[in-house]
Amino acid sequence: MRFQSTRYLFSSLILLIFFTSCEANKEEKVTEESPRKPNIVLIFADDMGYGDLGVYGATEWKTPNLDQLAADGVRFTNFYVPHAVCSASRAALLTGTYANRLEIFGALDHTATHGLNPEETTIAEMLKANGYATGMVGKWHLGHLAPFLPTEQGFDSYYGLPYSNDMWPHHPEAKDYYPPLPLYRNTAVIDTLDDQSMLTTNYTEEALAFIEKSKDKPFFLYLAHSMTHVPLFVSDKFKGKSQQGLYGDVMMEVDWSVGEVRKKLKELGLAENTIIIFTSDNGPWLSYGGHAGLTGGLKEGKGTSWDGGIREPGIFVWPGHFPSGQVINEAAMTIDILPTLAEISGAALPALKIDGRSIRPLLEGKEMEDKAYYAYYNKNELQAVIYGSWKLVFPHTYRTIPEGTEMRNDGIPVKYKMANLEKAQLFDLSKDPNENTDLSENNPEILTKLNQLADEARADLGDALTESEGTALRKHGRMD
Known part of the structure; x- marks a missing residue:
């Protein structure tokens, strides 16, 4: 009896070892066959208008690579940024958070002693903790001092400008205010620029080098072009190539850059497992006339919360996962990335x-x-709320170009005037994308709903226009 019991226990032990080994081998096989996490390329243009791509209506220049990108993935018709200005828009993109919650406003220049708080988590930090190589090329604009540079915010490497490319001694309205324009590699200034004609090309070459270097593991590339922000510069290979002039040439070179990135991904066999996202930080700087982009007929531009300032191209590609050629009319925002x-x-x-x-x-x-999305400008002014196809714009002061102004095409801006919106206005963007017809009186339920959403945002984030104090605000990082 004891022998049979011992034999039974021995047999059970053998079976247990066998099945345990099988399960281990099975888990190892699943791990080995699990697909690699997708690579991610986020391309962020500067001051590019909603109408600046062929697929969004541009006709005086060609953007074949961006048009093909849209054909290969999904294209939003109502894709927004929450802030129509550089630093705030970039903070929102990289943290998934309204920049006013983070105390980042406007456009930081060389005198700023603050930046994005290191306690905030950027896309780069989030992905780096998940095994990604992370690299940034281009315009940062979230603090130029050492504690706030990209390499302190989750990026393994950085090449680019710390702020806007017009923050240099040749600014047409602020001569001698800005120092020489510094070009960084990681934390060191490697050059100062007096000519930006090779900037887009150099950014592209750096992006391709990062992809090549990182090809053996999942990577995140943030390519933040300085163009099409003024001053406009283009390399010889695209000079004079568009029907429009310099702005069109610059657009064509940015389009070329997108094509080079896709070509490199295909060459390395990475294209099928790479997500590419393309959008811009805000609408065109309209006072620069022929050196500014197109709103596609939308109202106003950069520096305003009308759709010309905050609605942008939004293209997402991931072969086999996002349907090719799909057009999405629902609203979304860069904070969703x-x-x-x-x-x-x-x-x-x-x-x-x-x-x-x-x-x-x-x-x-x-x-x-x-989902409710909010548009903020200046120092924490809640200027609009978007919900579905509806947009409620609150009373505020905004800049506009005086009617009858003769626009220029030489890189010198015309003067804005300030306009006052004295009464809240409600628009159905699906029927009135140009925000011409106030529907407040005919839609009291919608008006009530959007006002309720705005009040919720004011309680959370505050609102300078109504002197509301938010309860969930955080501090930016400071040096002093």
């Missing part, structure tokens, strides 16, 4: 509160409930 990439890559969301949401279902052709 971080949580979307977190869901796709399996990365943990930031510990601190963010404002965006994952729009992966939309990108995969599924429906999502409408």
Whole structure:
């Protein structure tokens, strides 16, 4: 009896070892066969208008690579930035959070002693913690002092300008205010620029080198072009190539850059497992006339919360995952990019509160409930709320070009005047994208709903226009 019991125990032990070994081999096989996390390339243009791509209506220059990008993925018709100005827009993009929550306003220059707080989590930090190589090329604009540079915010490498390319001694309205324009590699200034004609080309070459270097592991590339921000510069290979002039030439070179990135991904066999996102920080700087982009007929431009200032091209490509040729009319915003990439890559969301949401279902052709999006400008002014196809614009002062102004085409801006919106106005953007017809009186329920959403935002983030104090604001990083 004892022998049989011992034999039974021995047999059971052998079976247990066998099945344990099988399960281990099975887990190892699943791990080996699991697909690599997708590479991510985020391309962020500067001051590019909603109408600056062929697929969005441009006719005086050609953007074949961007048009093909849209054909290969999904294209938003109502894709927004929350702030129509450089630094604030970039803070929102990289943190998934309204920049006013982070105390980042306007456009930081060489005198700024603050920047994005190191306690905030950027897309780069989020992905780096998930095994990604991270690199940035281009315009940073979230603090030029050492504690705020990209390499302190999750990027393994950095090449580019610390702020806007017009913050240099040749500024047409502020001569001798700015120092020489510094070009950085990581934390060191490697040059000062007096000629920017090779900037787009150099950015592109640096981006390709990062992709080549990082090809053996998942990578995140943030390519933030300085163009099409004034002053406009273009290399000889695109000079005089468009029908429009210098701005068109610059657009064509940015388009070429996108094509070079895609070509490199294909050459390395990475194209099928790479997400590419293309958008811009805000609308065109209209006072620069022929040196500014196109709004596609939308109202006003950069520096305003009308759609010409905050609605941008939005293109997302991931072969086999996002349907090719899909047009999405639902509203989304750059603050949604971080949580979307977190869901796709399996990365943990930031510990601190963010404002965006994952729009992966939309990108995969599924429906999502409408979300309220807010447009802020100046120092924490809530100027508009967008919900579905509806937009409510609150009373505020904004800049506009006086009627009858003769526009220039030489890089010198005309003067704005200030206009007052004295009464809140409600628009149905699906029927009135140019924001011409106030529908407040005919839609009291919609008006009430959007006002309620605005009040919720004011309680959370505050609002200088109504002198509301928010309860969930955070501090930027400071040197002093």
